Amino acid sequence: MKIATNVHRDAFGGITISNLALFDWMEDKDDTIVGIEFVTARHILGAIIFRRYLPSFFTHHIINAIDILPRFPWEKRGNLRKNWGVLVETAKKVLRKENPDVVLINGTYYAPWILARAAQELGIPIVLRYAGILQQEIQHNGWLVRRRLLVHERWIAESANVIIYPSSLCRTIVERDILGHATKHGVVIPNPTKATSTNGKRRGRFTIAAIGRWTKIKNFQAFIALHEELLRILWPHRAVMVTSYWDEQFGISETIERKDSMSQEDLKTFYRSIDLLVVPSRFETFCNVAAEALVNGTSVLVSKNVGIAEILRKARLGRMIIDSFDDPEEVAAAVKRLAKTKLTKRERNAVAKLLDPQDVHEKILRVLEDTMNGTIH
Template sequence: MRLLVAHPSPDVYGSDLQLVETVRGLHQAGQRVTVVVPAHGPLIPLLEDAGASVEVMPFPVLRKAYLSLTGLVRLAAALTVFWVRAARLWRRVRPSRLLVNTVTIPWWILVARAARVPVVCHVHEAEDDQPRPVRLALTAPLLLATRVVANSRASRDVLVRTVSALGRRTTVVYNGVPGPESVAAARSRTPNGPLRLVLVGRLSPRKGTDVTLEALAEVRRRGIDARLRVCGSVFAGYEWFEQELRSRASDSDLAGSVEFLGYVAEPARELEQADVVLVPSRVEPFGNVAVEALLAERPLVASRVQGLAEIVTDGETGLLVTPGDAGDLADAIQRLAADPALAAELASAGRKDAEERFGAERYRDEIAAEVLG
């Protein structure tokens, strides 16, 4: 069987890396896979190594920039070109099935329907904070999909609350995250000794980077020598947010305690050196970084929100805090700083749980069965 996969980005963040595991699963199932992306980028060689051929074809991806009269005109112009390019690609690849790896490129679903081939949509988003008209616009096209796969119960619930008919065709397959070949031992710490904090994620209000800076300032006011390393680049259009973060980090109560590393291709090394990993997202449909931290056997503090609340069992495999609450986040950091034994206990239990529930091989088998079923 020839499969075509449409993916909205050539970058290598959470859903992008998850696509690599999807391709591995399909390749292991004996399928020939072609992935189409809108631009060149670092994801392409990873997909090729996983067994896919890759086509680069510019196509529009739904962004906030289109939510204006001028934006809609630009989108209409881009779609006019898209239909021609998509038809050419379709004739060249001749797929018998299409996988659309997001809700932000619904026109690909229409292409498959016009060609009368099955189409599966893999949902990585849970836009619960969006106005209902926006959620409806993103979700309604899924009614044209043959089946829908969601990466968490939270993602599925958002879909069903928006369009109840999707409940009958949507299944949940938790992401699968490859763990390190070996787990490096955590460094020994004394209670309230120097503390290394790490946050991996795009610079965006949704990821809660601003909350982390305020929590860090509070922890330092309490007398803990905590320092933060932030791994991630900014989303296009959110440059203002990065400027705000850098300005806040230069204030006297944080000066010298925050490092912005930009995009880090291999964040495993940063996680390995962390005393505590933070995932303070305000919205998080799943949270691959949280699983990566657990697999690295590092103490994890995450927001009690959406997919993160499905990954972490509070007080057993990590600590959960109220999203957007810097004081709650500071309390959790202080708790782990003061009790290295608790931190080690949570990290050990977290690793065992993550290996059982979020292993890559389990994911590859399950996603291939859903796409091909």
């Protein structure tokens, strides 16, 4: 089976992490991947993360969109198919050349829209793998922008023959707020996470950390507020933020350590050096970093609005879930409670079993094959 899919070279993003895990698993099988990337920069470095794949398995196509997307942003009014026509036609040219059996769409941003449009016009079956709900991420935007992007996100979801949701929470929100009805062909498959043996020593002080891009939905301000509350009550700890962007408009304490984004291998070592990963996000369809921390032996603290909370409940780790991060005092109390207990080997293994890459990828492959063959249940 030949699978075309949108790819991105940002190794810090959830889509890339999930893609690479799937590619690694499929590499020794008969399937092949056609990676299609849309770039918006005059100068880009080579995509190092894809170099390890043999050309016979992975074909990488790069489509330059720098003269189109900035000129015709989809937040503004206009005929998107007309404005982005050259990108859709270029994607169609790639698809005609490669002739994939199925197109796997990752996420609901501009690249997925372009690739889904090209696939639909060519009659190629589409599987949408949700990786973030766009409407949730743009809640701070004005009503008109949200309305326009809702139309685009809804179109992507409706164009898919099958939708893969990383959590039941994601499915509920999409069916309620995006589609407005139940998915005819949808399945919940969590993102996979592989436990590996890594080196790393935890320091004497209890260490809390937050990881991710600095965006409004990630809600890093709540992590800063937590740190300041722990300082106020004189609770000894160390606070670390791993982020690729630093918003200076917020009063960030000098006592918070900042680290730049890391490779996956470095992140695994980092997880083992901290005591608690704090995920203050207002919403996440899953949360790969929390999953990775757990299988590497580190406790997490998430809200009920994060998809991985479902995995925590199944693994009997409800103590790591709170309602929200709105009240720093309540969050600090939760941190202090978690500091009294360690993640046991049995609990870690329970999470790892639920997110086993072999099981997850077999389910994804089955969905792709059924979509290709027209035997969707």
